[in-house]
Amino acid sequence: MSGEKEAPQVQEASRRETDAPSSKLAVFSGADALELDSGASLSPWQVAYETYGSLNADRSNAVMICHALTGDQYVASTNPITGKPGWWDRMVGPGRPIDTDRYFVICANVLGGCLGTTGPASTDPKTGRPYGLSLPVLTIRDMVRAQAKLIDHLGIETLFAVAGGSMGGMQVLQWAASYPDRVFAAIPIAASARHSSQNIAFHEVGRQAIMADPNWAGGAYIAKNVRPTKGLSVARMAAHITYMSDESLHRKFGRNLQDRDGLTFGFDADFQIESYLRHQGMTFVDRFDANSYLYVTRAMDYFDLAAEFGGSLPAAFTGTTTRFCVMSFTSDWLFPTPESREVVRALNAAAANVSFVEIDSDRGHDAFLLNVPEMFRTIRGFLTGAAKARGIPAPGGSD
Amino acid sequence: MSGEKEAPQVQEASRRETDAPSSKLAVFSGADALELDSGASLSPWQVAYETYGSLNADRSNAVMICHALTGDQYVASTNPITGKPGWWDRMVGPGRPIDTDRYFVICANVLGGCLGTTGPASTDPKTGRPYGLSLPVLTIRDMVRAQAKLIDHLGIETLFAVAGGSMGGMQVLQWAASYPDRVFAAIPIAASARHSSQNIAFHEVGRQAIMADPNWAGGAYIAKNVRPTKGLSVARMAAHITYMSDESLHRKFGRNLQDRDGLTFGFDADFQIESYLRHQGMTFVDRFDANSYLYVTRAMDYFDLAAEFGGSLPAAFTGTTTRFCVMSFTSDWLFPTPESREVVRALNAAAANVSFVEIDSDRGHDAFLLNVPEMFRTIRGFLTGAAKARGIPAPGGSD
Numbered sequence: 046m047s048g049e050k051e052a053p054q055v056q057e058a059s060r061r062e063t064d065a066p067s068s069k070l071a072v073f074s075g076a077d078a079l080e081l082d083s084g085a086s087l088s089p090w091q092v093a094y095e096t097y098g099s100l101n102a103d104r105s106n107a108v109m110i111c112h113a114l115t116g117d118q119y120v121a122s123t124n125p126i127t128g129k130p131g132w133w134d135r136m137v138g139p140g141r142p143i144d145t146d147r148y149f150v151i152c153a154n155v156l157g158g159c160l161g162t163t164g165p166a167s168t169d170p171k172t173g174r175p176y177g178l179s180l181p182v183l184t185i186r187d188m189v190r191a192q193a194k195l196i197d198h199l200g201i202e203t204l205f206a207v208a209g210g211s212m213g214g215m216q217v218l219q220w221a222a223s224y225p226d227r228v229f230a231a232i233p234i235a236a237s238a239r240h241s242s243q244n245i246a247f248h249e250v251g252r253q254a255i256m257a258d259p260n261w262a263g264g265a266y267i268a269k270n271v272r273p274t275k276g277l278s279v280a281r282m283a284a285h286i287t288y289m290s291d292e293s294l295h296r297k298f299g300r301n302l303q304d305r306d307g308l309t310f311g312f313d314a315d316f317q318i319e320s321y322l323r324h325q326g327m328t329f330v331d332r333f334d335a336n337s338y339l340y341v342t343r344a345m346d347y348f349d350l351a352a353e354f355g356g357s358l359p360a361a362f363t364g365t366t367t368r369f370c371v372m373s374f375t376s377d378w379l380f381p382t383p384e385s386r387e388v389v390r391a392l393n394a395a396a397a398n399v400s401f402v403e404i405d406s407d408r409g410h411d412a413f414l415l416n417v418p419e420m421f422r423t424i425r426g427f428l429t430g431a432a433k434a435r436g437i438p439a440p441g442g443s444d
Numbered sequence: 445m446s447g448e449k450e451a452p453q454v455q456e457a458s459r460r461e462t463d464a465p466s467s468k469l470a471v472f473s474g475a476d477a478l479e480l481d482s483g484a485s486l487s488p489w490q491v492a493y494e495t496y497g498s499l500n501a502d503r504s505n506a507v508m509i510c511h512a513l514t515g516d517q518y519v520a521s522t523n524p525i526t527g528k529p530g531w532w533d534r535m536v537g538p539g540r541p542i543d544t545d546r547y548f549v550i551c552a553n554v555l556g557g558c559l560g561t562t563g564p565a566s567t568d569p570k571t572g573r574p575y576g577l578s579l580p581v582l583t584i585r586d587m588v589r590a591q592a593k594l595i596d597h598l599g600i601e602t603l604f605a606v607a608g609g610s611m612g613g614m615q616v617l618q619w620a621a622s623y624p625d626r627v628f629a630a631i632p633i634a635a636s637a638r639h640s641s642q643n644i645a646f647h648e649v650g651r652q653a654i655m656a657d658p659n660w661a662g663g664a665y666i667a668k669n670v671r672p673t674k675g676l677s678v679a680r681m682a683a684h685i686t687y688m689s690d691e692s693l694h695r696k697f698g699r700n701l702q703d704r705d706g707l708t709f710g711f712d713a714d715f716q717i718e719s720y721l722r723h724q725g726m727t728f729v730d731r732f733d734a735n736s737y738l739y740v741t742r743a744m745d746y747f748d749l750a751a752e753f754g755g756s757l758p759a760a761f762t763g764t765t766t767r768f769c770v771m772s773f774t775s776d777w778l779f780p781t782p783e784s785r786e787v788v789r790a791l792n793a794a795a796a797n798v799s800f801v802e803i804d805s806d807r808g809h810d811a812f813l814l815n816v817p818e819m820f821r822t823i824r825g826f827l828t829g830a831a832k833a834r835g836i837p838a839p840g841g842s843d
Contacts, residue, residue, distance in 0.1 A: 246685045249717070250681045279653045291780075318644050322648055396533075
């Protein structure tokens with residue numbers, strides 16, 4: 046089990062990034078207190094973010110990238126804890142579909158996260174100790190409110206585009222619904238307007254795994270200098286299965302054995318899939334905070350956009366002038382295509398400008414993070430068209 | 445969490461049933477030592493079983509029911525621990541599809557189980573202490589070997605039928621492959637000839653959840669008078685999601701709240717699905733042994749019938765005279781229809797007598813345990829035809 050493994054240096058780096066991130070940082074207080082859906086108010090609070098490219102003179106070329114459950118602000122640059130490249134560097138960069146030669150890209154760590162934006166691992170300025178469970182429970186709308194404060198701070202009135210996959214796609218839909226005049230184009234990928242019962246169920250298993258770990262200590266593990274690595278690792282393993290498709294698991298692992306010629310008749314990782322999952326669990330605990338996992342999964346569970354608009358999803362988009370490009374993947378069983386179609390139907394009912402692409406892929410939910418050329422082509426084309434409409438010049442002067 | 449709840453009386457009953465079950469019991473030793481696939485040998489060992497109906501004079505009407513992962517021998521009678529009716533009493537009983545007025549039904553707790561057949565919670569006669577992890581790892585073939593010894597003991601040469609769902613269906617396939625002359629008819633339901641990568645993955649999550657619980661104590665929890673209830677509960681919660689379909693979860697629970705008018709902005713069970721899953725976890729730990737969960741899931745993971753026959757599934761059934769009725773359910777994503785079709789293709793390649801029925805149901809894998817009239821009609825019809833062919837008289841003298 047992962048609990049056997051200790052990585053004190055990595056953990057120290059992780060703790061440091063929580064309050065004093067390597068990335069850019071904006072701190073808010075006073076009039077900029079964050080009013081939350083729970084009724085609580087957060088002040089001071091902070092958001093850690095990265096930017097790529099340059100904001101043009103009329104401030105019309107900003108693209109907000111929203112990250113998924115365990116993502117971060119390092120969308121196209123090295124993660125300071127893992128040393129790995131940006132999580133979407135195939136998508137974002139010079140000449141990439143979200144072209145930083147043309148657009149000014151912003152990516153912020155979500156509220157409730159653990160890489161510099163205020164979250165449960167952050168130091169509560171009132172006590173000098175980590176918030177833990179004393180941080181109010183957060184919602185997707187709270188995350189987007191925080192991002193809106195950030196673009197105010199950056200002097201940006203309207204985003205050219207908002208894009209993201211999975212929980213990132215939920216934020217995109219929330220942006221379009223909450224701030225219709227501030228979003229020119231929206232790209233929700235592999236997402237849904239509400240979290241399904243099955244997805245809530247998988248999240249609940251993960252939370253119970255974390256809370257079952259005695260080292261979770263009622264959420265106060267940082268003060269006790271322990272960490273619920275075993276519970277968090279089990280949570281990650283369960284979740285990771287849902288990110289892949291049955292087909293891709295079969296293709297990638299099948300029933301192949303791990304560095305052995307036959308079954309061992311024991312409980313070690315005989316099969317490659319077991320070894321792979323254990324590795325996923327082990328490496329995850331080095332870069333992610335267990336309480337953040339509770340808060341961010343809870344925010345996803347609570348997401349139900351129609352409920353904010355009297356139960357009507359079309360009402361969330363009434364009168365919108367935003368252009369939408371909705372995308373799903375055939376083998377994604379976590380956010381299956383019918384959930385994207387429901388969004389598209391609501392947008393059509395609201396007479397919105399929407400295109401919908403279901404991409405053929407056997408790689409499951411994680412396809413949005415992978416090398417899927419049709420996704421790149423679709424986003425490049427959609428953004429190029431929208432940029433022309435918005436009057437953002439192409440790099441080098443032509444499209 | 446379930447760990448908070450103690451049910452000492454239930455636990456005591458559970459311990460008692462392990463060595464001295466309320467059901468019938470057969471004890472084997474000496475020449476009847478059980479030779480296992482691991483190379484180990486088990487002696488003495490025992491099998492706990494129930495029977496229903498009467499064996500006819502020519503001993504031709506015996507039906508073996510094979511149970512699933514967490515099932516037991518109480519297929520059509522009250523479980524002594526939970527006090528609940530038999531787990532398949534809609535299927536088995538007087539006048540039911542598997543009609544105990546006509547057939548002599550046998551159901552045995554599987555090897556590795558915890559209700560009286562030798563398993564890791566059983567007392568090792570050599571030490572006087574529970575086996576724990578010193579019990580050799582077992583396979584589906586070992587389970588079937590034990591059942592074959594049982595029917596020897598009962599003086600039955602050939603079973604009229606073997607039937608079971610899920611892991612029970614794996615045993616049915618193993619029976620037909622290992623003992624083709626002892627199985628007149630075989631009914632594998634919602635099963636597969638080999639456990640898939642995704643299913644191994646889910647099992648591995650469950651095992652890691654159990655082993656992450658400090659009360660698991662390396663498998664020696666009984667001696668320490670503790671139990672890994674939290675870990676086992678998480679394992680059950682994760683598994684339970686896979687037994688249902690996305691549709692049935694949506695229909696049954698959706699995003700309904702549990703006894704509250706609004707979100708609580710906390711980590712209690714706001715949603716009915718959370719409360720339901722927690723209940724599933726909590727009640728499971730009262731009736732099931734954590735080490736048994738490790739052993740029985742491992743046996744399923746190891747199951748790969750073709751591998752026993754040089755990699756050829758048709759070779760498992762060469763020359764068989766058994767009649768097969770293979771059944772799957774449209775919404776079962778744990779053992780999806782293509783896995784049953786693979787069995788049917790192999791049986792056809794072996795020129796076997798096989799019929800295949802895919803039953804339309806939105807209830808997922810658990811459909812085989814539920815009130816699904818088409819399943820009942822199919823099994824009743826198949827068995828009636830087979831009984832005529834075998835010359836087993838109908839109750840009352842006519843079909």
